[in-house]
Amino acid sequence: MQITSVIKNKLTVAARTGTSVETRFKRQIGLMLISPWLIGLVLFKLAPIMASFVFSFTDFHLLNPDQIQFTGLQNYRIFARDLDAGSALWKTIKLALVIIPLQTFASIFAAALLSSEKLLAKNTMRLLFFLPSIIPSFSAALMWDGFTSPSTGWLNRLILSPLGLESLYHFSNGDSSLSFLFIFTSLWTIGPGILIMMASMQGISNEVYEAAHIDGAGRFMRFFKITIPLITPAIFFSLVLNLTAVFGGAILLDRGSRWRNDFSSYDGYVNFVLFDMFKLGYASSLAWIFFVVVLIIVLILFGTSKRWVYFPDREN
């Protein structure tokens, strides 16, 4: 009796709101299925974000957390005069501007090579190109350190000195060789990017290529006029992920700590404020400023996406 009355009740509600019982039921199941993530969202994202927003207006200190005081915009005023923070932020943005296009081009290029029909031993080659991307970042840094060492490293002994070039300054002393190393170690992170591009390239049906071939389009024409436009979703996705990786967001294949503070200067500076000065309040406001900067960059990227990203969903 009770069950029928419940159903009757639901039916009347559904009739009133215009949704069928089935969709309401389906929605409840959907909510139940995603509930672990929803709980996690509140516990590990929303609550901490709000908390750090509140912290950013206080002089919260790790060593005497009980004497926390509301200081208003004090932390943000300190930031405006903090030259270290400003230059670290600028360095991080500059680095992102160099590394992200490089990673994107390199992964498209490698994916095109690795999905070519001419390639022999395809699976082995793909595996080998992916290999550096699973090396922990600190080990990768040590390998590059040894490899580029002016006295015993292979770079100097096998490549530079036979060519009559001067050896690179070691990366512990010199800004130019440091950026050289950034470039090479960032090329060692493109494995997942290559896989994404490759999967996307394989999704393009052969008919499109054949049609273009019949119309007389050459190999380069086909690559730039068919492959590139059709893999723009993958390019967009990897752009966003590379961006968040440089700015300290989620990383598709996380390999541990950034190998040097210089790699993400701003991250390093926040760590310094946090773990060496114990200023949780100021660190929170630094993190929030960064959050806003990243948000602006991501919004700009999403804003431009309508112009160049091909969304197959829209056409259906």
Add this chain to the structure above:
Amino acid sequence: MSTSLKRFFKVLPFNLFVWILLILYLAPVLFMIVTAMMPTSQLGDKQAPLYPARIVPYVYEGRDYQLYNVPMDNGIRQMALIKPGRVSSLFVDPQHPENGLVEWQGDWHTLTGVYEFHIARENFAHLFDSMPVSKMLGNTLLLALVGEFGVLCSSIVVAYGFARFSLPGGNLLFYVLIATILIPEKVTFIPTFYMYIKVLQWRGTVLPLLVHLFFGNAVYIFLLRQNFKSFPIDLEEAAMLDGAGPLRRLISVILPQAWPVVITVSLLHFFYTWNETRLASLYLGSISTWKPISFAVQNYQSLVPIDNLIEASTLIMLLVPVLILFFAQRYFMQGLVITGTENKQ
């Protein structure tokens, strides 16, 4: 010439080009492997060959000496250096030790050694002596398995919810999911850190490394959802008509089709756990018995700044992930489809 051979020569230039790129790309890895096998004596030695080598040893009257190329009246001879000196040194000819000591005029520093190929097994022996390698491997595997279980179960269920059920607010929750990927870790980090350390007193336990995994991971959920969406819905509808509930449909209809992406996600997470040092150093500390291998190796590398030992520890740490990558590559290489609309066979 057979057609397959013709084809081989046609594609040869392209493959050579890819091989050269690959060798340049992986050169530091080769350097790491070679350096890991070098004896310590070879490290600062500029005259030493590039492969792992040592100066040929020679035993004379019960003591160890080394062979050098010495220019004598009758050409360059390989002699064992017994008593080095700046002006003159004493040598023994290994072919005629009965002749006794031979004097040679000149600075012994100008001589080059006689090298032979030699793999320094003692590097690895030293590593196993100074680190509890098997215990650390066990720790890491356990962390990886528990974390894998948590993150896979939760992410798969959530991804299924996003892929197949209409949710309140339409796509809004999905956009929130994507937004959480973009949030810099630092913003959420400070309160979480304070919570774990001061409020919950979880320092020294593995809980801060594992708990959040049981609530899913946004990147994995996204990847899984995009794949689930690309599967044809007919099978699920048929199962639904047979009375299968949502979890039943997930397990018996979706998962059997989803192996590549599930394996991809589990590998991504495995590599992450294997290389994770940030959380381990924050919450476990360096005295913990729970130290995972990457953190222990990182500690070791900062304490022992000798190149061959550093690279040997890297080599040991990389063995397991490389083996796993090798065996799972077939699935891994096809699992990263991100556009949720393709209907591939």
